[in-house]
Amino acid sequence: MEVWLDYRQSKEGSILFSEKFDKVISETPHSDLATLVFSNNSVYLDSKLIGTAVLISDLESQNEARKFVGSVAWIVLEFEDWSMIPIENLIAACQGTPTKIAAKIRTPEEAQGAGFALETGVDALIVDDQQDMIDAAFIIKSQRGEINFNQMVEKKESDTLEIISHQIMSIEQGGIGERYCIDLTSLLSVGEGMLIGSSASSLVLVHGETLDSEFVPQRPFRVNAGPPHSYVMMADRTTKYISELKTNDSVLISNPNGTTRIATIGRLKIERRPFLALYWHNLFDKPSSIFLQQAETVRLINSSGNMKSVTSLKIGDTILGWNGKGSRHIGESINSKVEER
Numbered sequence: 487m488e489v490w491l492d493y494r495q496s497k498e499g500s501i502l503f504s505e506k507f508d509k510v511i512s513e514t515p516h517s518d519l520a521t522l523v524f525s526n527n528s529v530y531l532d533s534k535l536i537g538t539a540v541l542i543s544d545l546e547s548q549n550e551a552r553k554f555v556g557s558v559a560w561i562v563l564e565f566e567d568w569s570m571i572p573i574e575n576l577i578a579a580c581q582g583t584p585t586k587i588a589a590k591i592r593t594p595e596e597a598q599g600a601g602f603a604l605e606t607g608v609d610a611l612i613v614d615d616q617q618d619m620i621d622a623a624f625i626i627k628s629q630r631g632e633i634n635f636n637q638m639v640e641k642k643e644s645d646t647l648e649i650i651s652h653q654i655m656s657i658e659q660g661g662i663g664e665r666y667c668i669d670l671t672s673l674l675s676v677g678e679g680m681l682i683g684s685s686a687s688s689l690v691l692v693h694g695e696t697l698d699s700e701f702v703p704q705r706p707f708r709v710n711a712g713p714p715h716s717y718v719m720m721a722d723r724t725t726k727y728i729s730e731l732k733t734n735d736s737v738l739i740s741n742p743n744g745t746t747r748i749a750t751i752g753r754l755k756i757e758r759r760p761f762l763a764l765y766w767h768n769l770f771d772k773p774s775s776i777f778l779q780q781a782e783t784v785r786l787i788n789s790s791g792n793m794k795s796v797t798s799l800k801i802g803d804t805i806l807g808w809n810g811k812g813s814r815h816i817g818e819s820i821n822s823k824v825e826e827r
Contacts, residue, residue, distance in 0.1 A: 487601065487630045488610040489623045490522070490588060495614065506624070511612065529562055536560055537588075548572040556583045562612070564590040573603045581606070588612055594622035601626035646744040647681075649691065651789040651804040652766040652774070660761030660777045663713045666728045667755040668737070673706045674749075677741045679787070680709045681719040681808050682728075684775045688768035689719055690807035691740060692778065693785040693793050702783060707752075710784045713761065713777050719808070721748040742791050742806055762796050769809040 488508035509520045509531075523530045529537035537560030540551040552575070554561050561576065576587055588610035589600040597619070601607045607630060613619040668680065674694035681689035692712070695705040711718065714729035721736035731737075735751045760780045768774045778784050778796050785793040789804040799805070 487607060487627050488588075489620075489627055490610050490612045491620075492590065492612050492614050494524070508610070529560060537562055539564065541566065542569065542572045543567070548575060551576055552579050555579045555585050558585055560586050560588055560610075562588045562590070563608075568592070568596050568599075570599050570603060573600055573608065577604050577606055577608065586610070591619065591623065594618070597622040597626045601630060647740055647746055647808050649740065649742060649744040649806050649808060650769060652688070652690065652768065652807050654764055654766055654799060654801055654803050654805060656763075656765040657799060657801060658763045658765070660763035660780075662758055662760055663777070664756050665713060665759035665761070665779045666711050666731070667705075667757075668709045668711045668718075668728075668731065668751055669705075669753040669755060670707045670709075670737075670749045671752040672749050674709070674739065675741075676793075677787070677791070678739050679741075680711065680737060681740060682709075682711050682716050682776060683807070684716055684777065685768070685772065686717045686725045687772055687810045688766070688774035688807060689717060689725075690764075690776055690805050691742065691787050692776075693787055695783055697783075697785070697793060699783050708755075710779055710781070712779065716777065740808075742787050764796070764799065764805070766805070768807075 489506070490509045490511060491507045493510050493512045507519065509522050511522045511524065513523070520531060524539055527539050528535055529539055537558045538554050539562040540547060541564050542548055542551065543566040551561055551563065555576070561580075563573065563576070573587070573589060580587055586609035589608045590612040591597045591600055597611055600611060611623040611626060613623045674696050676696050678696070679691045679693040682692045683689040692709055695708045695710065698704060711728055714727060716728050717725040718728055718731065719738045720726055721738050723738070726735075731751060731754060733751055733753060736748050737751060738746055739749050740746045761777045762780045763775055763777050765773065765775045780797060782795045782797050784796045786796060786799070786805040788794050789806065794803065
């Protein structure tokens with residue numbers, strides 16, 4: 487996303503041009519920056535017609551802007567009264583075409599709205615030389631860059647893990663403690679869950695609340711993750727304690743085949759609840775465990791791929807999970823020996 491400075495109404499010298507602006511709108515060209523010159527409704531760059539400017543005031547003017555989709559490089563939108571719907575409509579119309587959208591904004595709220603409309607946003611934000619608006623526009627540009635980076639990370643990280651079976655050796659009452667539900671900003675599919683456990687070297691796949699229950703409705707965005715001491719596998723394959731999680735953290739989602747993707751935490755719900763403690767030995771014969779709420783809606787997945795409530799599990803049953811060879815320090819895998827009991 488670009489940020490353009492509209493310098494047409496500015497007093498000479500009121501703000502220093504900076505290379506951080508992608509383009510400047512001015513009455514006269516500036517040699518040190520890409521300068522857009524407006525003539526009537528036409529937009530020129532280096533004397534070359536690259537777009538059109540449209541004042542959006544009603545449906546008719548929106549439709550007028552839409553006529554240029556596919557025939558110009560840029561459609562520059564200004565507004566009599568700010569409205570998100572025309573921006574969304576025009577962004578949708580431009581998808582799959584070479585035409586880009588630039589929008590003149592006047593408030594930080596407008597910057598956010600235009601910058602993230604339809605999860606895509608406009609291609610350029612235009613601001614006057616007011617410092618608060620310049621700051622707001624560059625904040626949105628930075629956030630858009632972070633999203634693009636996270637999407638690249640997601641593409642890179644969204645591969646597979648080795649998911650294997652563990653045999654339950656013991657099941658005990660786990661007392662009462664703080665239970666964390668991890669609520670995500672995206673929906674889980676049946677079979678998907680998060681990798682959680684008391685030992686960073688052995689995590690089990692805790693299924694999302696995507697199945698029907700006789701007594702409570704589905705919560706297909708939720709994983710009932712357990713107490714604060716448990717580890718959770720994050721998007722970058724590090725681990726965090728559940729107590730360290732916060733909104734906007736990225737966590738790893740996996741299915742029984744080990745196919746993974748990334749999801750964002752929208753909320754943590756913490757309540758005191760009774761726990762069950764499940765014990766097994768991991769692939770490297772290390773004792774491992776997990777504490778989970780004693781509730782029928784909390785489910786693990788067995789070696790046959792079936793979802794099993796923790797309240798129906800028995801000694802000898804299998805549960806799917808992941809094993810790591812190394813120990814962890816502040817979530818990072820290390821070679822030093824760390825014993826977890």
